Amino acid sequence: MADVFERVKDIIVEQLGVEPEDVKPEASFVDDLGADSLDIVELVMALEETFDLQIPDEDAEKIHKVGEAVQYVLDHQ
Amino acid sequence: MAVETIRAGIVGIGTYAPERILTNFDLTKTLETSDEWIFSRSGIRERRIAADHEATSDLAVIACQRALEDAGVLPEEVDLIITATNTPDMLFPATACLVQDRLGATQAGAFDLLAGCTGFIYGGVVGAQFISAGTAKTVLVVGAETMSRVINWRDRNTCVLFGDGAGAVVMRQVPHDRGILSSMLGSDGSGGKFLDMPAGGSRLPSSSETIAQELNYLRMNGREVFKFAVRAMENGAVEVLRRAGLTNDDVDFLVPHQANIRIIEYAAKKMKLPMERVAVNVDRYGNTSTASVPLALEEAIKGGKIKDGDNVVLIGFGAGLTWAGLLIKWYDAKSRGRRE
Numbered sequence: 001m002a003d004v005f006e007r008v009k010d011i012i013v014e015q016l017g018v019e020p021e022d023v024k025p026e027a028s029f030v031d032d033l034g035a036d037s038l039d040i041v042e043l044v045m046a047l048e049e050t051f052d053l054q055i056p057d058e059d060a061e062k063i064h065k066v067g068e069a070v071q072y073v074l075d076h077q
Numbered sequence: 078m079a080v081e082t083i084r085a086g087i088v089g090i091g092t093y094a095p096e097r098i099l100t101n102f103d104l105t106k107t108l109e110t111s112d113e114w115i116f117s118r119s120g121i122r123e124r125r126i127a128a129d130h131e132a133t134s135d136l137a138v139i140a141c142q143r144a145l146e147d148a149g150v151l152p153e154e155v156d157l158i159i160t161a162t163n164t165p166d167m168l169f170p171a172t173a174c175l176v177q178d179r180l181g182a183t184q185a186g187a188f189d190l191l192a193g194c195t196g197f198i199y200g201g202v203v204g205a206q207f208i209s210a211g212t213a214k215t216v217l218v219v220g221a222e223t224m225s226r227v228i229n230w231r232d233r234n235t236c237v238l239f240g241d242g243a244g245a246v247v248m249r250q251v252p253h254d255r256g257i258l259s260s261m262l263g264s265d266g267s268g269g270k271f272l273d274m275p276a277g278g279s280r281l282p283s284s285s286e287t288i289a290q291e292l293n294y295l296r297m298n299g300r301e302v303f304k305f306a307v308r309a310m311e312n313g314a315v316e317v318l319r320r321a322g323l324t325n326d327d328v329d330f331l332v333p334h335q336a337n338i339r340i341i342e343y344a345a346k347k348m349k350l351p352m353e354r355v356a357v358n359v360d361r362y363g364n365t366s367t368a369s370v371p372l373a374l375e376e377a378i379k380g381g382k383i384k385d386g387d388n389v390v391l392i393g394f395g396a397g398l399t400w401a402g403l404l405i406k407w408y409d410a411k412s413r414g415r416r417e
Contacts (some may be wrong), residue, residue, distance in 0.1 A: 045304055
């Protein structure tokens with residue numbers, strides 16, 4: 001869990017150019033981390049490639065917060 | 078290989094962008110949007126819109142005339158015209174035949190090629206085969222679009238992205254150490270539904286119902302197309318380089334389809350290619366579909382960014398879904414003295 005969180009955090013920091021300390025499980029990508037719709041698509045792609053996943057559009061639309069992204073990876077690995 | 082192949086290359090280029098400029102600010106007068114919203118998501122500031130009297134063939138003819146002039150080739154010398162377009166003047170006859178007539182290319186065969194925004198690259202790959210096979214000496218490939226006629230001007234997610242334009246190249250045999258080194262064509266029809274215009278064909282002929290339901294317009298699933306496009310762009314480039322025995326480090330200049338700066342930047346980053354070596358003009362033209370690669374290519378040539386002997390990669394991706402690439406060892410006839 002901790003390992004997945006750290007790896008997801010690294011991706012978010014890299015993709016969104018945010019500070020690591022702002023990437024908390026309850027942080028919203030749009031409201032707290034300043035992501036737009038394409039940033040989220042790019043994040044989803046980076047998650048797919050890092051964790052060797054296929055994240056369908058309907059699932060991706062439900063990922064709004066950092067913790068939800070981590071949970072998705074944990075559930076589908 | 079023992080047999081010396083005929084190397085096809087680009088020996089002339091010409092483009093045409095309609096005069097009328099539509100800025101993001103202009104769009105805010107009729108749409109709930111903003112310059113900042115459009116620019117941050119697409120990199121587009123403005124696009125060109127064809128005049129009311131201009132159809133796709135009108136744009137194509139001007140681009141072709143300029144390309145022929147640039148190459149020093151007469152219309153009667155053209156053996157084949159390939160017109161890549163998603164917005165033909167009409168369903169038939171082929172726009173290529175309208176162009177052939179207007180150019181006075183009396184000795185040419187002519188056909189349209191439909192491969193979404195990838196059409197120009199597909200056309201270049203096809204044209205090169207005719208030259209390498211010795212069945213044509215001079216091929217004219219033109220990408221021309223009036224996207225403004227098929228986009229839904231009430232859909233702010235799509236209408237802000239597209240523009241009109243045309244670009245053409247003349248292809249001929251070039252010296253054996255120049256020209257097209259490799260190419261690739263890709264398709265994935267399972268993703269066709271992500272970018273389409275559902276009505277107006279045999280599946281769903283145009284009717285008052287299809288008009289009312291807005292099915293005669295371009296529709297796009299932006300998220301799916303974005304994901305596809307980034308991966309297609311990288312795959313196309315990697316594949317043409319692999320086929321020529323080269324790597325990303327060997328790329329002197331990349332001319333990608335100009336759909337969205339975010340796609341271009343993301344793919345360039347993944348390829349570890351600095352943006353100084355990537356053509357970008359989406360800010361001024363938007364996505365002109367099949368016209369985007371020749372428009373960006375000509376700008377790069379005129380701007381001195383592409384020199385004789387450079388490894389130039391052209392990449393397209395679009396509806397179909399399709400993607401394709403061309404790797405060209407650039408041949409600049411003018412810097413080497415006029416060939417016969």
